[in-house]
Amino acid sequence: MRVEKMSHKMLLLLSIMFLSFVTASLTFAQALKCDMTQYKESTGLTADVEKDLLVVTWMGQGYAELRVRFAIELGQPVVRDLAIRKKGGRWTILGQNLIPEYNVVSGIRRGEGGKKLERRVDMKFSKEVINNQRWLEFHDAPLDIPGAREKIPRKPEEVRRMDANFNATGCSVKTDGARLEVMFPGLSMGIFSGSLQFTVYRSTNLIRMDTVAKTDEQWVAYKYDAGLNGFSTDTMTRVCWRDTGGNPQQYQFGTVKNDTRVPVKADNRVLVTEGKGGSVATFPMPHKFFWAREIHVNNGYVWYRKDSDKEFGMGVRQSENEGSTVPLYQDCYALYSARPGTWQRMGMYFYASLDAAEPTRQAVLAFTHGDVYKPLPGYKIFTNHWHLREDNVTTAFTERVMKTGSFDTPLQDIVAMKALGLNIVGISDFHGDMHYNDPGPLRFQDQKNYGEACRRACDKDFLVLPWEEPNFYVGGHINIMFPKNVYFSRVREEGQPFTEMDPVYGRVYHIGNVEDLQKLLDAEDGYWNTAHPRTKSSVGYPDMYWDKPIAKNDRYLGVDFTQAMDLDLSKKRMSEWRTFDAVDRMNNMYANSGLQPKGFLTDIDTYKQGPQDDLYPGYQVTYLKLDRVPGPDEDWSPILRAIRNGDYFITTGEILVSSYAVEGSGNQRTITADVEWTFPLEFVEVVWGDGKNIDRQVISTTDLPAFG
Known part of the structure; x- marks a missing residue:
């Protein structure tokens, strides 16, 4: 009797299990609901719904053809196979049943910039500008508890850690030129909500994965980790x-499993998984993934994690802090800014290949020219x-060279710059180091040493310039540049x-006010521009001297461009308000004044x-239009002349402009340019002003292939 009861129980249990399996199978087999209204079939880029799968196929690089099949399991988007x-x-399967994973860690954005603007009596700023200034803070580390130099210590409860959860009921497909976007709504991630998006591009093996999400909370600063798990060992x-x-x-793979993601300090930020039939690389966006810092230490931007004997995951990551014991470095780890209601695009890339790991890694490096700036005739x-x-924040370039006992000793900093392909670099000593405020003899000896240290670091095609970033008489910080050591x-x-x-030193100058500075620039053919506009110690500048004689002058070149300050992943343009808006407003203000246009100069502003x-x-x-690099003992005027005349373009390296011209006059003007690029282009934008209004035309370029 007892056995019979157990048999009935077992039979009932088996029936329930069988019913569960049938129900689950029916659930998985349901036709996928996918909105295809924005999809346009085109050669080499197709999408089709086949029962419970969305099948996306495209032509990649060379003769490669790629396929991703998507599904939804209990609300979770799944890459059924890659x-x-x-x-x-024949198809080679590189991954099956891959699960997207996202994790966000957030803190609170703090900053004194808005208060600085409120205290100004010489210029009134709108409440909108004052509030926006808090988002531009550079000296901020929202996840550093209690903080290295915080006036009010941060609290642990300010930090929130949030994993992505999905409740997708369908998907949508959109054709945008030569790319195809697949969107899965129903993402929630703590204070963020939105969608998961995959983008593939005809003519390249790239696959981009994004969380497109927003928060309604105020003053959110955050970082994210992302990837795919479920790869088969x-x-x-x-x-x-x-x-x-x-x-x-x-x-x-073959040893113990991992409890957490394993951070990898990979050169060029590329991690590749390899099998018999091919490879898959993962890597972050080359610039927009990185906020501004004081140093360039590799904090480990890719990860892997062995989840079991049979499966592992891989993706991209950011550390929660600088990992340094130097307070200045700890204090400058600002993360991304998520203004309320803005759609943050938390992106990353995969690259699929039939090749082994190293050729695949090299294919990825082609997108950044191997992390080297490509020479352009x-x-x-x-x-x-x-x-x-150095880390003690008092010993800079000249003193570091002199500590070696010889001006001929090359610093590794300079070695690294040359390896990137740079030809001309401007150093900024006398920024709190040496006798920067001495009225004469001590400073002049330092300047002589500075000039000699720069001189010895040069070669036939590499020039080191002894320039400065003073903070005197004008307001904020400025860069000052001369055609010789003045x-x-x-x-x-x-x-x-x-x-x-x-x-001993020949002609010397003593600067006591802004009028003296102008006379010095005129006497020695010097120029200046605004360092880190609208942030750091230049909060409120260049706005507050737009109408001053020192700025309404052709000796004033414009502003620095540093792409990673105020990094907001909802914006398509880097440094949009700090840099581009400042220059657009100045040029519109000075239209018809006879002044030459103000422009941008790229700067780095980092340490050892x-x-x-x-x-x-x-x-x-x-990229300056120059046939040759002047020598250390020659006149450097050709460099400054090219800058003053606008004979240059600025870039992060992936887009190059070999020539450009403006033809016609008045309202009938045509702009032509010869452009090359690596990653698929988003848009081309032309901006102009007439002294009253600033207008722009944005031209989509999503129909163009990668490596144009």
């Missing part, structure tokens, strides 16, 4: 990368504003003349660095 083949060949047997020394490294590559201080003091004591002949650091993401450069 496959690749040579055109007309039977199919993909190892992950490969190069370490920060450039050495090949690998992790072969008729141009030399320039950037400005390095302090190169001796001047930043103070003018009572009784000191503006200029005099020194028996070396070849082991991850420099490329934090750099932006200026």
Whole structure:
């Protein structure tokens, strides 16, 4: 009797299990609801719903054909499989049943910039501008508890950690030129909500994955990690990368599982998983993934995680803090800004290939030219504003060279710059170091040493310039540039003349006010621009001297461009308000005044660095129209002349403009340009002003292929 009862119970249990399996199978087999109204079939880029699958197929690079099949399981978007083949060949499965994962960590944006603007009596700023200033804070580390230099210590409860959950009931497909976007709504991630999006691009093997989400909370600063889990250790047997020394490294699956993501400090930020039939690389966006910092230490931007004997995940990540014991470095880890109601695009890339790991890694590096700035005939590559201080924040470039005992000793900072392909660099010593405020003899000796240290660091095609970032007389911080090593003091004591002949240094100057500065620039053919506009110590500038004679002058060049300050992933343009808006407003204000246009100069504004650091993401450069690099003992006027005349373009490296011209006059003007690029282009924008209004035309370029 007892056995009979157990049999009935077992039969009942088996019946329930069978019913569950049938129900689950029916659920998974239901036709996928997918809105195809914005889809347009085109050659080499197709999407089709086949029962419970959305099948996306496209032509990649060379003769590769790629396929991703999407499904939804209990609200969870799933990559049913990722496959690749040579055109007309058999499909090679690189991944099956891959689950997207996202994690966000948020803190509270703090900052003193708005209060600085409120305290100004010489210029009134709108409430909107004052409130916006808090978002522009550079000296902020929202996840550093209690904080290195916080006036009010941060509290642990300010930090929230949130994982993505999905409740997708369908999807939508949109064709946008040569790309196809697949969107899964129903994402929730703590204070964020939105959708998951995949984008594929005809003519390239790239796959982009984004969380497109917003929050309604105020003052949210955040970072995210992302990836796909579910890769088979039977199919993909190892992950490969190069370490920060450039050495090949690998992790072969087969040992213990991981409890957490394993951060990998990979050179070039690329991690590749490899199997017998091909490889898949993962990597972050080369610049927009990275907020501005004081140093370029590689904090490990990719990860893998062995979840079981059979499965693993991989993706991209950011650390929660700088990982440094130097307070200044700890204090500058600002994260992304999520203004309320803005759609944050938390993106990352995968790259599928039939090749082994190293050829796949090289294919990914082609998108950044191997993290090197590509030489362009008729141009030399320039950037400005390095302090190169050591960790103690008092010893900069010149003193570091002199500590070695010889001016001929190359600093590793300079070695790293040359390896990037730079030709001309402007250093910014005397920024709190050496005798920067001495009225004469001590500073002049420092300047002589500074000039010699720069001179010895040069070669035939590489020039180091002894320029400065003073904070005197104009307001905020400025960069000052001369065509030779000019001796001047930043103070003018009572009784000191503006200029005099020194028996050791020759012509020297003493600057006591803004009028003296203007006379110095005129006398020595010098120029200046605004350092880090509208943030840091330049809060409120250049706005507050737009109408001053020192700025309404052709000696004033414009502003610095640093792409990673105020990083908001809802914006299509980097440094949109800080830099582009400032220059657009100035040029519109000065229209018809006879002044030459104000422009941008790329700057870096970071400290000690070396070849082991991850420099490329934090750099932006200026391509100057120059046939040759002037020598250290020659006149540097050709450099300043090219800047003043606008004979240059600025770039993060992936877009190059070999020539451009404006033809016609009045309202009938045509702009032509020869452009090359690596990643698929989003748009081209033309901006103009007539002295009253600023207008723009945005032209979509999503129909163009990668590597144009």
